[in-house]
Amino acid sequence: MELKDQFDPDLRKIIKKQKKAAVIPVGSIEQHGAHLPLSTDSDIVTDIAKRTADRCGFLLLPTISYGVSFEHAPLFNLSVRGSTLQKMITEICISLLKNDIRTVFIINGHYSNQKFLQHIPVIVKRQTRGKTRVFVFSYWHFMSQRFDHAGLVETSLMRAISNKVNMKKAKRGLVTDALPKHKVALLNKLASESFTRATKSGVWGDPRRATRREGNRIRTEIVRNLVKVCQTCLTEKNRKLHH
Numbered sequence: 097m098e099l100k101d102q103f104d105p106d107l108r109k110i111i112k113k114q115k116k117a118a119v120i121p122v123g124s125i126e127q128h129g130a131h132l133p134l135s136t137d138s139d140i141v142t143d144i145a146k147r148t149a150d151r152c153g154f155l156l157l158p159t160i161s162y163g164v165s166f167e168h169a170p171l172f173n174l175s176v177r178g179s180t181l182q183k184m185i186t187e188i189c190i191s192l193l194k195n196d197i198r199t200v201f202i203i204n205g206h207y208s209n210q211k212f213l214q215h216i217p218v219i220v221k222r223q224t225r226g227k228t229r230v231f232v233f234s235y236w237h238f239m240s241q242r243f244d245h246a247g248l249v250e251t252s253l254m255r256a257i258s259n260k261v262n263m264k265k266a267k268r269g270l271v272t273d274a275l276p277k278h279k280v281a282l283l284n285k286l287a288s289e290s291f292t293r294a295t296k297s298g299v300w301g302d303p304r305r306a307t308r309r310e311g312n313r314i315r316t317e318i319v320r321n322l323v324k325v326c327q328t329c330l331t332e333k334n335r336k337l338h339h
């Protein structure tokens with residue numbers, strides 16, 4: 097169920113009756129080549145989080161659409177500092193606890209958010225004296241393909257969930273398949289500082305063969321794996337592990 101569709105006091109009654117876990121999708125606003133909209137990461141993560149929340153009976157919170165995308169300059173990005181993102185989500189978790197919601201799943205859709213989000217479970221645990229448990233997952237860890245940026249994976253996912261894709265403008269970007277591992281590692285490092293210096297065009301991968309069908313397939317795989325892991329997090333055995 098989506099938080100934005102709920103009414104008070106009904107929602108409080110639901111929370112009282114069944115222990116609800118909350119899902120916070122986190123995306124970005126940044127260039128995704130000429131063929132995908134700036135909201136790509138936010139759109140994909142919203143869709144995946146919604147499907148996961150529906151399957152698990154979690155409460156879906158509004159997507160945090162601003163992320164840490166400074167590396168995409170001088171191409172368009174609207175960014176907040178990592179510490180700002182951390183603080184905002186930490187405060188939302190504390191506010192959720194005051195409303196008796198003590199389990200939070202943060203689902204991330206943008207690569208550079210990850211290194212800041214990953215500290216939130218420990219920060220929240222400390223600030224709530226262990227009352228709230230937070231789990232952080234980036235969606236691309238739940239699929240078999242290698243993650244890209246506006247390449248085959250993201251473009252296929254967007255074709256499956258949105259009508260905003262302009263395939264006529266899709267162009268081949270940086271393709272690393274034939275490169276040795278150490279070269280790819282170097283490019284990865286460079287991309288985290290300056291995405292355009294690493295990729296030239298701002299696209300990592302080749303989006304030209306992206307299809308809606310492939311997007312549906314990847315999405316199904318991600319949601320299936322994510323649901324499994326979220327449910328495991330809720331079991332007693334794991335509860336002990338994370339405390």
Ligand SMILES: [Zn+2]
Nearest residue numbers: 136137245246
């Ligand atoms: Zn993206």
